[in-house]
Amino acid sequence: MIAHLVQVAALLLAAPLVQGVLTTLRARLQGRPGPSPLQPYRTLRKLAHKGIVVPLDASLAFLSAPAIFASASVMLAWLVPVATTLRPIDAVAIALVAALGRFALVLAALDARSSFEGMAASRESAFAALAEAPLVLALASTTLAQTHALAAFCSAGAIFLVNLFETARIPIDNQETHYELTMIHEGLALEFAGRHLALVQYGAAVRQAALMLICALLLPGSGLATIAWFAALVAITPLVERTFAKVRLFEIPSLFALATLLALGGIAMRIPGIGTW
Amino acid sequence: MLPMLDVAFGPQPLALPFLAALALGAIGVGVAVASMRARVRDAALLAAFVAAMAALLLSQSVAAFMLSWEAMALISAFLVGTHAEQRYVRRALIAYAIVGQIGALCILAAFALLGAHAGSYDFAAIAASATTLAPGMRIAVALLAFVGFGSKAGLAPMHFWLPRAHPAAPAPASALLSGVMLAVALYGLALVGWSLAQPLPAAFGIGVTLIGAFGAVLGALYASVETDVKRLLAYSSVEQSGIAASVLGLAFAARAFDLPQLASLALLAFFFHVLVHAAFKSLLFLGAGRIVDATGTSDLEQLGGLMYTLRYSAPLIVLGGAAAAALPVTGGFAAEWLIFRGFIAALAAQHPALQIAALAAILALALAGGLALAAFAKFVGIGLLGRRRSEHVTAAERASAPFFGLAWFAGAIVVLGLVPDLALRVFGPIARTLAGVAPDPGGIAGLSRSLAIVPLLAAAATAWVARSRAIAWRPTWTCGSAVTRRAQYTATAFAKPLARIFAFALLPTRERTIERGDANFPSALRYETHLRYPIDEITRAASAAMQRWARRTRIVQGGRLRVYLAYAVIGACVLFWLAR
Numbered sequence: 001m002i003a004h005l006v007q008v009a010a011l012l013l014a015a016p017l018v019q020g021v022l023t024t025l026r027a028r029l030q031g032r033p034g035p036s037p038l039q040p041y042r043t044l045r046k047l048a049h050k051g052i053v054v055p056l057d058a059s060l061a062f063l064s065a066p067a068i069f070a071s072a073s074v075m076l077a078w079l080v081p082v083a084t085t086l087r088p089i090d091a092v093a094i095a096l097v098a099a100l101g102r103f104a105l106v107l108a109a110l111d112a113r114s115s116f117e118g119m120a121a122s123r124e125s126a127f128a129a130l131a132e133a134p135l136v137l138a139l140a141s142t143t144l145a146q147t148h149a150l151a152a153f154c155s156a157g158a159i160f161l162v163n164l165f166e167t168a169r170i171p172i173d174n175q176e177t178h179y180e181l182t183m184i185h186e187g188l189a190l191e192f193a194g195r196h197l198a199l200v201q202y203g204a205a206v207r208q209a210a211l212m213l214i215c216a217l218l219l220p221g222s223g224l225a226t227i228a229w230f231a232a233l234v235a236i237t238p239l240v241e242r243t244f245a246k247v248r249l250f251e252i253p254s255l256f257a258l259a260t261l262l263a264l265g266g267i268a269m270r271i272p273g274i275g276t277w
Numbered sequence: 278m279l280p281m282l283d284v285a286f287g288p289q290p291l292a293l294p295f296l297a298a299l300a301l302g303a304i305g306v307g308v309a310v311a312s313m314r315a316r317v318r319d320a321a322l323l324a325a326f327v328a329a330m331a332a333l334l335l336s337q338s339v340a341a342f343m344l345s346w347e348a349m350a351l352i353s354a355f356l357v358g359t360h361a362e363q364r365y366v367r368r369a370l371i372a373y374a375i376v377g378q379i380g381a382l383c384i385l386a387a388f389a390l391l392g393a394h395a396g397s398y399d400f401a402a403i404a405a406s407a408t409t410l411a412p413g414m415r416i417a418v419a420l421l422a423f424v425g426f427g428s429k430a431g432l433a434p435m436h437f438w439l440p441r442a443h444p445a446a447p448a449p450a451s452a453l454l455s456g457v458m459l460a461v462a463l464y465g466l467a468l469v470g471w472s473l474a475q476p477l478p479a480a481f482g483i484g485v486t487l488i489g490a491f492g493a494v495l496g497a498l499y500a501s502v503e504t505d506v507k508r509l510l511a512y513s514s515v516e517q518s519g520i521a522a523s524v525l526g527l528a529f530a531a532r533a534f535d536l537p538q539l540a541s542l543a544l545l546a547f548f549f550h551v552l553v554h555a556a557f558k559s560l561l562f563l564g565a566g567r568i569v570d571a572t573g574t575s576d577l578e579q580l581g582g583l584m585y586t587l588r589y590s591a592p593l594i595v596l597g598g599a600a601a602a603a604l605p606v607t608g609g610f611a612a613e614w615l616i617f618r619g620f621i622a623a624l625a626a627q628h629p630a631l632q633i634a635a636l637a638a639i640l641a642l643a644l645a646g647g648l649a650l651a652a653f654a655k656f657v658g659i660g661l662l663g664r665r666r667s668e669h670v671t672a673a674e675r676a677s678a679p680f681f682g683l684a685w686f687a688g689a690i691v692v693l694g695l696v697p698d699l700a701l702r703v704f705g706p707i708a709r710t711l712a713g714v715a716p717d718p719g720g721i722a723g724l725s726r727s728l729a730i731v732p733l734l735a736a737a738a739t740a741w742v743a744r745s746r747a748i749a750w751r752p753t754w755t756c757g758s759a760v761t762r763r764a765q766y767t768a769t770a771f772a773k774p775l776a777r778i779f780a781f782a783l784l785p786t787r788e789r790t791i792e793r794g795d796a797n798f799p800s801a802l803r804y805e806t807h808l809r810y811p812i813d814e815i816t817r818a819a820s821a822a823m824q825r826w827a828r829r830t831r832i833v834q835g836g837r838l839r840v841y842l843a844y845a846v847i848g849a850c851v852l853f854w855l856a857r
Contacts (some may be wrong), residue, residue, distance in 0.1 A: 014529065033781060050745070051518065051746045051749060052744065052749070053750075054749070054750050055750075056750050056751065059584035059585065060584065061662050066738070067735040067741075067742065071734035071735040074731075075730060075731050076733075078727070078730070084336045091621070092614045092617040093605070093614065095604055096614075096646075097605055097728075099602065100604045100731070103633070103653075106654045107595070107657060109658075110659060110662050110766065110771075111663055112656070112660070113753055113760065113762070113764070114753045114755050114765075115309050115764050115766055118765060118770065119766065120714070121766065122766060122770065122771040122773065122774055126778060127650035128645065128647055128650065129501070129647030129648045130778070131647065132644060132646055133644045135615070135649065136643040139626070140621050143621050143625075144625060154351070159283035189752060189753075194746075195741060195745050241488070249774075268636065271624050271625070271630060271632050273627050273632065
């Protein structure tokens with residue numbers, strides 16, 4: 001119980017740092033000095049002191065969306081099992097709490113009545129529909145007894161691909177652009193300002209940290225090994241962003257197909273009687 | 278009196294969850310109809326419809342069941358045909374009647390086989406002699422029941438009539454048709470599969486699971502590309518029906534493999550899903566009725582901007598949409614959680630066929646869930662939010678309207694979402710009676726309560742935002758151009774990525790013609806997109822062929838007296854020959 005509270009507190013406090021480290025590492029790999037890893041905290045503080053701007057005639061759906069998104073992210077952090085124990089992950093709760101945050105942002109984007117946001121909402125919903133199956137399958141595999149490491153790597157690989165989408169990273173999306181031809185995730189947040197934007201950015205950071213921890217939990221070992229895997233994921237993600245090119249929009253489904261296959265493989269290898277052939 | 282005509286009624290455990298769903302739906306729809314001041318005829322039809330479904334659920338003999346079934350079918354046909362002056366309603370009505378009657382014949386045949394074997398048409402007697410049924414006969418009964426009840430429940434690919442018939446009815450009738458009658462049809466399947474024709478082979482349960490899972494994906498996919506409010510809801514019903522059937526199939530299969538713990542859990546999830554679906558689908562159909570009444574259209578491309586005009590109903594419709602997408606703090610979440618718990622438990626079952634089916638079902642239901650989220654983001658986001666997309670006139674809603682019916686269902690959704698154990702504590706003993714072991718619903722009760730943190734935190738965070746230094750209401754920034762309502766995304770555009778990704782099942786086509794100007798500087802464009810549903814077309818072609826064949830048999834009904842006399846003579850001769 002105490003370990004759980006400590007872990008939730010650590011996730012909530014360190015989530016912006018994870019985002020900052022990822023941004024700094026990516027910049028270094030691209031040959032730029034990049035911002036300080038603490039920059040997300042400064043940005044959040046700045047945003048918290050600003051006023052908000054709301055589109056004319058926006059409804060409660062827009063006004064409450066950042067709060068719902070951030071609360072769902074906090075809940076997501078709460079649902080991650082403690083890293084020191086080998087507990088099964090509640091696949092359905094995690095997938096649907098993540099879906100709640102997405103639902104709120106998509107509705108806000110459609111309420112903002114601009115075609116940029118509509119485009120982002122449409123793409124986000126379409127690709128999220130494909131991300132659901134690998135997410136649930138990979139997480140559900142933890143309810144079955146661990147067999148060999150390959151199964152764990154398959155499941156974690158599926159989650160890694162899903163996370164690239166969830167956290168808007170190359171090759172699926174690009175955090176650094178507000179370019180409407182390519183954007184998926186960033187487009188949803190275009191109309192938010194001030195504390196609204198602070199909640200969206202903080203929620204996204206917590207969501208990212210929670211999902212990366214889940215990915216680390218799927219990998220073999222527990223306790224310190226999980227923390228080491230987490231650090232490795234933080235190091236690998238910018239490397240992936242640096243190495244690959246962004247794929248074309250309608251090539252993205254094939255990445256999800258790959259993730260689904262990995263997740264199916266990971267879970268099939270653990271199914272008693274089938275995986276132990 | 279003939280034994281076949283024994284009419285017996287009485288409660289039995291399997292029917293109780295369905296009676297609960299019926300009561301839930303009937304109360305809410307009744308409140309809505311009362312506050313709408315509907316015509317007496319319509320109200321009486323709805324009341325008769327509810328009574329027929331109640332009678333069906335209480336039936337204890339074949340005659341009682343079939344009489345109630347036909348009464349339900351007939352009254353629902355009247356409800357579907359309320360606006361029979363419109364051509365599409367008449368066509369929907371004919372499709373509904375044909376599919377319904379073919380289904381009823383299949384059910385009757387199944388019951389006749391069972392009754393002939395048992396020598397009695399009482400359900401208790403049939404159930405008692407079920408174990409001695411010949412294997413071939415058992416399969417025949419199971420398949421007939423599956424076609425009969427599955428077609429009524431809208432299981433794919435027998436669903437093509439549903440998205441036409443359900444939206445054709447007035448909103449309160451659609452609410453009962455989709456929210457309750459589909460569940461009643463699945464009750465029939467559960468009745469035959471669980472008690473009248475048991476023990477069924479495991480292959481039957483696995484088949485029901487796989488067909489249900491397929492229907493869930495198909496319904497969700499069609500809902501995600503649909504642009505008509507009521508048809509979208511009907512496709513969502515196809516999806517939900519498929520989900521319910523898949524978990525019912527899991528219960529059948531688990532029983533066949535002698536896994537009472539799993540069967541019990543699957544039954545519990547099935548019951549809970551039926552109840553929750555009755556709540557949110559009724560809410561959504563009543564809400565769609567509010568939208569159509571307020572704006573005069575059910576076309577998503579014409580809607581939008583209803584959050585301030587339908588100020589009471591619209592937030593409740595958003596809640597219904599969240600429940601249909603199985604999002605937390607609604608009953609939909611708890612139902613989905615329990616269903617997945619069943620399938621995940623089945624993965625460890627040591628029966629390869631069941632394990633593979635469970636894996637396929639998890640994959641399909643997760644995909645369906647993702648598609649349903651897209652469908653309801655579109656339903657709510659395009660239908661209610663943003664700016665209105667046409668010149669429809671909407672007066673501000675008054676609190677007295679059918680809003681109270683919606684509020685009843687919304688309350689049920691939230692209560693079932695926060696305290697699912699309220700219902701689970703009632704359904705648990707029923708599942709125990711049927712499966713022999715008490716179901717283990719896992720940590721859903723605690724999880725649901727802890728999820729209440731989300732709305733509380735969100736309220737606190739919204740209050741924090743509201744205390745910002747300054748709140749400025751400004752037009753949306755669209756790169757300097759005027760903010761017009763035409764600039765908003767449409768429902769078709771919203772669904773386009775999905776239509777393209779699933780092009781193999783939707784066959785999208787587009788037509789782009791330049792009406793004025795040349796190819797480089799067009800000043801007027803015409804752009805049309807169409808989708809085709811090949812799977813629906815196959816079943817529709819089959820039913821059309823059946824209709825043509827039926828028309829050909831009309832030759833025997835020539836209308837000439839001499840021919841009928843000849844029939845009578847031939848019939849009498851055959852009878853004498855048989856009785857010799």
